[in-house]
Amino acid sequence: MWGPLRNAAPPILAKSCTILSFAAPALVLAAQSGHFRRMDQSRFESLKSRALALWRAHGRETPVPGLVLTVSEVPAGPFHGLYRTSFCGVLQGAKASHLGERSYRYNAGECLITSLDVPVRAEITEAAPDAPYIAFAMDIDPGVVAELILELAAGDPASLPEPAALSVHPLSDRLIGPLERLMALAEEPRDLPVLAPMIQREILWYLLTGPQGAMMRQIGLTDSRTARISRAIAWLRAHYTGAVSVPHLAALAGMSPATFHRHFKAATAMTPVQFQKSLRLQEARRLLLSEGADVAQVGFAIGYESPSQFSREYRRMFGAPPGRDGAEIRRSLAVDARA
Structure with missing residues (x-):
């Protein structure tokens, strides 16, 4: 990925939001607390165990296209990097991402939606050997979102709110099942190329019809x-x-x-x-x-x-x-x- 120094610098490549970076506290934007208690705890624990097992078997880069995992036993950062359009969820521990003077903090049971490729600073703020930080990131394909918007028959894009590059939301209960099924496909090479796009489409549908819907429409609409x-x-x-x-x-x-x-x-x-x-x-x-x-x-x-x-x-x-x-x-x- 890193090339030798050249006279003409290459284009900047964006990464998913599991790339970690630096911290500079300022304005803090976070999801409302309390949602974690309403989540199905047993299903959430099952997803967390699945993610940890997948990371132990394959590391950060999973066999599932567009899905990466991060696990850390210690707080990490600050680091600098580029977030690309993606859906990231924390399953254990906590993280902070900083964009300009805005700071976004998200804990276990919360997710970060990234709608634009942006340079960030971020850090893992909570992690320990007996409770490691565990998180996933899934790429968002704007073309698939656009197809789903047609199914949704969304309203006039002019009514959409001001765009934001980053936004924190609760990780809704109905996302847990498809996320676990997507991770399980890593051990099913025959099924993976056929079923993974279907499950990723299902996840994007739930994001589009959930609290993140307005932001997802901004991603999918070509004239937004x-x-x-x-x-x-x-x-x-x-x-x-x-x-x-x-x-x-x-x-x-x-x-x-x-x-x-x-x-x-x-x-x-x-x-x-x-x-x-x-x-x-x-x-x-x-x-x-x-x-x-x-x-x-x-x-x-x-x-x-x-x-x-x-x-x-x-x-x-x-x-x-x-x-x-x-x-x-x-x-x-x-x-x-x-x-």
Whole structure:
């Protein structure tokens, strides 16, 4: 996944929301408490056991396409990464994800819906050897959501609320059964390619018709504000080394510059320029993991003309200058590899 340093930096690749990142407490947005007590505890425990067994057998990447698992016996992070459009649920422990100045905290029995590919900071906040953090993430296919919207005969997209990149919700009881069946398919290679898409479609239907429905419609409707902003984000990810032109991005989104700027910040908690800077610096950190990567060369590769500005903004985001931060990360990875 990590390639060598090149003169032209590659497009930013997004990951599912089990990728973990940094914490900076600010505005906290979380689901209402109390739903966990209403959940079928025995079925929830069965799902948790299934997920843990699947992780022990296969690790993070499961045989089920688009489904990954995270298990940790200790609090972890901060880390930086990109969340892609996905449905993530915590089965044990707790996690916090941070987008700009917004913080989203979710515990066992809660889920995070990600509607846009966005750069985040996140951390596992609760985990222990006798009660490890256990979570799953399933990719959301906007095309499948669009098909389901036709079945739902949803209303006028103009009535949809302001888009948001992240949102926390209770993990509803009716999602537990299909999630466990989806995980069980990992051990059924003959059935997996036929049944997995059906079960994933069932899960997306329950999300579309549940408390997350408005957000899911934003994902599936091709002319929704979320879809329009997503087009601009895709362009930023592919061209993050160049200058940001808000009028150009607005044209891609089919909005006036002022309207685009307002909706982009409402969805991502960042301006387009701040979004691009986050993409650049996360790519710089990735490149610095390569042994012998020159700090100035990395800065130029991601679009900075001034080495001092690159070092200053890198330190502001990651808490250490690029050379030292890269060396510390490589050293910690070497320790982990020997452990």
